[in-house]
Amino acid sequence: MLLIKCPYCGERSELEFSYGGQAHIVRPLIPSDITDEALTEYLYHRDNIKGVQAERWRHLHGCGRFFNAVRDTTTDHFQATYKIGEAQPASGAKSDG
Amino acid sequence: MRLYSGFALLKAGFNGQKNWQSLWRSPEPKPAYDAIIIGAGGHGLGAAYYLAKQHGIRNIAVLEKGWVGGGNTGRNTTIIRSNYLFNESAALYDHAVKLWENLSQTLNYNVMFSQRGVMMLAHNVHDVQVFKRHVHANRCNGVDNEWLSAEQAKVFCPPLNISANMRYPILGAALQRRGGTARHDAVAWGYARAADDLGVDIIENCEVIGIRRDATGAVEAVETSRGLIRTKKLGVSASGHTSVVLGMAGVRLPLESYPLQALVSEPVKPVFPCVVMSNTIHAYISQSDKGELVIGAGTDAYTSYTQRGGLHISSHTLEAICELFPMFRRMRMLRNWGGIVDVTPDRSPIIAKTPVPGLYVNCGWGTGGFKATPGAAHLLAWTMAKDEPHTINAPYTIERFRDGYLIDEAAAAAVAH
Numbered sequence: 088m089l090l091i092k093c094p095y096c097g098e099r100s101e102l103e104f105s106y107g108g109q110a111h112i113v114r115p116l117i118p119s120d121i122t123d124e125a126l127t128e129y130l131y132h133r134d135n136i137k138g139v140q141a142e143r144w145r146h147l148h149g150c151g152r153f154f155n156a157v158r159d160t161t162t163d164h165f166q167a168t169y170k171i172g173e174a175q176p177a178s179g180a181k182s183d184g
Numbered sequence: 185m186r187l188y189s190g191f192a193l194l195k196a197g198f199n200g201q202k203n204w205q206s207l208w209r210s211p212e213p214k215p216a217y218d219a220i221i222i223g224a225g226g227h228g229l230g231a232a233y234y235l236a237k238q239h240g241i242r243n244i245a246v247l248e249k250g251w252v253g254g255g256n257t258g259r260n261t262t263i264i265r266s267n268y269l270f271n272e273s274a275a276l277y278d279h280a281v282k283l284w285e286n287l288s289q290t291l292n293y294n295v296m297f298s299q300r301g302v303m304m305l306a307h308n309v310h311d312v313q314v315f316k317r318h319v320h321a322n323r324c325n326g327v328d329n330e331w332l333s334a335e336q337a338k339v340f341c342p343p344l345n346i347s348a349n350m351r352y353p354i355l356g357a358a359l360q361r362r363g364g365t366a367r368h369d370a371v372a373w374g375y376a377r378a379a380d381d382l383g384v385d386i387i388e389n390c391e392v393i394g395i396r397r398d399a400t401g402a403v404e405a406v407e408t409s410r411g412l413i414r415t416k417k418l419g420v421s422a423s424g425h426t427s428v429v430l431g432m433a434g435v436r437l438p439l440e441s442y443p444l445q446a447l448v449s450e451p452v453k454p455v456f457p458c459v460v461m462s463n464t465i466h467a468y469i470s471q472s473d474k475g476e477l478v479i480g481a482g483t484d485a486y487t488s489y490t491q492r493g494g495l496h497i498s499s500h501t502l503e504a505i506c507e508l509f510p511m512f513r514r515m516r517m518l519r520n521w522g523g524i525v526d527v528t529p530d531r532s533p534i535i536a537k538t539p540v541p542g543l544y545v546n547c548g549w550g551t552g553g554f555k556a557t558p559g560a561a562h563l564l565a566w567t568m569a570k571d572e573p574h575t576i577n578a579p580y581t582i583e584r585f586r587d588g589y590l591i592d593e594a595a596a597a598a599v600a601h
Contacts, residue, residue, distance in 0.1 A: 088496060102496065106486035108440070127586040131438035131529050135427035137489045160441075160489050 089163060093146040094154045094170045107143030109133050110155045111175065137161060141175045144168070185381035187292055207373055208252075208380035213387050216414035217245045219568060220406060221421060222392050222429055224248030225257035226368075227546055227553065228421035229375035229386070230561025231568070233291075236382035238562075239569035244384045245415075247408060249391035253372030256423045259491075259523030260554040261446050261468060261480040263459050265302040265363030267322050267329040272579045272591050273532065274325035279576050280559025281362060287558055293374030295366050296473060300458045302363030303332070303341060305508070307352040307464040315358040322360075332357045341458050343509045350507060352465050365459060365470050365478075371557055395433040395543070403433070403542035419544045419568050421560075424489065424524025426547035435538050437547065438585050439526045442483035443493035444551050447501075447520040449512075451475030460508070467504035476518065479505055483525060483551060493522040525550050530584075532591035535563050535577040544568045545582075 089101040115121050115129055134140065140160055145153045157166040157176060167176045186192065186205060196204065219235055221228045224246045235241045248254075264284055266277035288294050306312045315331070322329035334346040337357040346354045376386055387410070394407035395418065405414040422429045424441040456471035469479050481501035484493040498520055506513045528534065528548035533556070535546045546564040549556060563577040573580075584590060 088494060101494065108487075123586050127438075128436070131585045132436045133427075133438070133440050135437075135440050135487065135526075137425070137428050137441075140487075142486075160487060163488055163490055163492075 089165070091144065091156070091165060092168050093149060093152075094168050095150045095152055096146060099146070099149055103146060103148040105145045105147040107145055107153065110141040110143045139166065185292075185377065188294075207377040208386050211385045211387065213245060213247075213390065213408070213410050213413050214243075214385065215412075217385070218243040218415070219417040219419065220244070220413065220415040221246045221419045222406070223255070223421040223423065224252045224372070224376065224386055224388065225255050225421065225423065226253070226371040226375060226557035227257075227423075227560050227564070228419070229372055229379055230558055231419055231421060231546070231564040232384045232386075233375050233379040233382065234562050234565035235569060236379060236384055239565060241569060242383045244379075245413065246379070246384060246386045247390045247392055247406070247413075248386070248388045249409075251388050252376050252386065253369050256523040256525065256553060257368055257372045257557075259444075259446065259521055260368060261470070261478050262365045262368045262472075262554060263302060263363070263461070263468065263470065264297070264366060264555040265360050265459075266327050266555070267302070267304075267318055267358065267360045267363070268327075268593055269318055269321050270591055270593060271325060273593050274322060274327050275576050276533075276559060276563075276580070277556060278325070278327050279562070280556045283558035283562060284366065287366075287371075287374070291374040291378045293370060293377060295370045295374055297364065297366040298473075299362050299364040300470075301340065301359055301361045302459040302461065303337060303357045303359045305337070305354050305460065305462040305464075306356045306358070307354060307462065309355075311464055312355050315356070319358055327360075328362050329358055329360045332359050341456075341460055343456060343511055344460065345508055345510055352507070363459065365472075367473070368554060375561070392429060392432070395429075397433065397540065401540060403540060416542050417544070417568055418542060419546065419564055421546045421564065423547065423549065423553065424526050426526050426545065430538065430543075430545060433538070433540050433543055435540060435543070435545075437534070437545075437582065438529050439548055440487050441489060441524050441526050442486070443488050443490060443522040444480070444483045444525045445493040445498055445501075445520060445522045446478065446480040447498055447517050448472070448476035448478050449515045450518050452477075452515070455511075462504065462508065465504040465507065467501045467508070469505055469509070477512065477515065483527070484522075489524055491522045491524060495520075525553070527551075530590040530592045531594045532580065533560070534580055534582055535560060535567065536573060536581045537567065537571070538582065
């Protein structure tokens with residue numbers, strides 16, 4: 088069982104959280120104006136990184152808020168969590184979660 | 185290759201069963217091959233076998249970063265069935281079941297394919313409607329599947345609890361009698377032995393670290409931990425690591441890699457006659473010929489390459505098993521492990537040419553790749569040899585996501601993902 092640090096509530100068990108996939112994917116402002124390839128990229132293609140990736144989480148059974156996290160997918164170690172709208176911390180940042 | 189038979193076994197008995205050959209050689213990689221497959225699991229080894237056997241390409245290598253059958257081929261729950269809803273899926277998975285039925289004879293290697301029946305339990309009105317729809321759709325596609333009442337399900341699988349007092353009572357079940365299990369390692373070993381006999385080089389401990397392309401963009405060579413190997417035809421069958429491998433050629437895929445866990449109990453005498461799956465309460469179970477109960481569930485909740493997964497997922501599965509089969513409450517679990525499965529948005533695989541000339545991919549099997557092993561292998565080999573897909577895998581392109589032709593088998597593994 089992982090402990091995940093919600094930026095609002097602090098450390099909680101992973102059972103309280105739900106995973107939201109790759110972070111920082113920008114929704115096209117007018118989807119009908121972009122090409123099929125660009126829409127496919129937005130809807131379906133993911134980096135699926137083996138290593139450190141930024142991803143969305145939601146403290147579903149807690150405050151209910153979305154936040155972002157930086158996690159190493161080879162170890163499941165959380166390097167950082169941060170609020171939506173904040174910039175992604177540099178990779179290898181000191182562990183706080 | 186020395187053929188295996190009852191007579192050969194008897195004859196070797198007079199020598200104390202000595203002098204059996206190893207199943208495959210351990211060759212050094214050659215500087216170039218006509219075709220290379222990445223990934224020596226059942227899918228990759230099978231593709232090499234069919235390329236050599238049916239398409240006359242003999243100068244082939246299978247590159248494996250670990251050991252033969254050490255990935256998902258050795259980590260799954262060995263269930264085989266073809267009762268999928270859509271026409272494209274029924275054609276694909278039944279193609280595999282038909283190959284399974286003769287595989288031991290084809291390979292001269294006992295893969296222990298046992299058509300003991302796969303029963304999928306319905307616990308609510310929605311399940312009943314969905315499974316009946318599956319039964320009818322399957323019948324139209326020539327795939328066997330039948331509806332059983334709860335009492336008939338109990339007759340087919342006596343350990344099943346059909347009490348009305350259960351939290352999720354059993355309202356009926358869909359049964360595919362041609363479904364069953366096979367010995368997972370034997371599939372990889374059998375294909376490896378047969379492919380090796382046809383001259384295929386199986387190169388273990390050889391990790392691909394780069395894919396080199398020529399001026400036209402076509403595949404030219406692979407860089408590996410054991411040096412550069414040239415080839416113009418490259419097939420990738422790397423399951424959970426497909427995104428990583430195809431990323432080396434600049435190909436992006438609609439894949440995410442999740443851990444999928446399974447566990448086995450201590451071995452006991454034969455108590456469980458078939459395979460039982462439950463979509464709603466998240467578990468599937470069968471008993472191996474060694475006597476272990478083989479138990480699995482859905483994937484973990486977040487992407488990962490750890491080959492572990494969370495313990496709470498396994499314990500949730502065991503709670504479901506204990507409710508369905510109260511006699512297993514005091515069984516002890518022996519081993520628990522995870523494999524990394526590559527999941528597509530529509531839960532159907534990709535067996536196709538990629539935008540890079542000479543590069544082919546077989547991936548996206550998610551939680552259900554083992555059952556398709558011979559079929560996927562055969563179709564990847566066909567696609568590589570002819571540079572165009574077989575009619576069965578023609579719908580399973582990468583471009584179907586762009587073009588909107590999804591094959592939406594989101595309930596494919598009979599467990600919610």
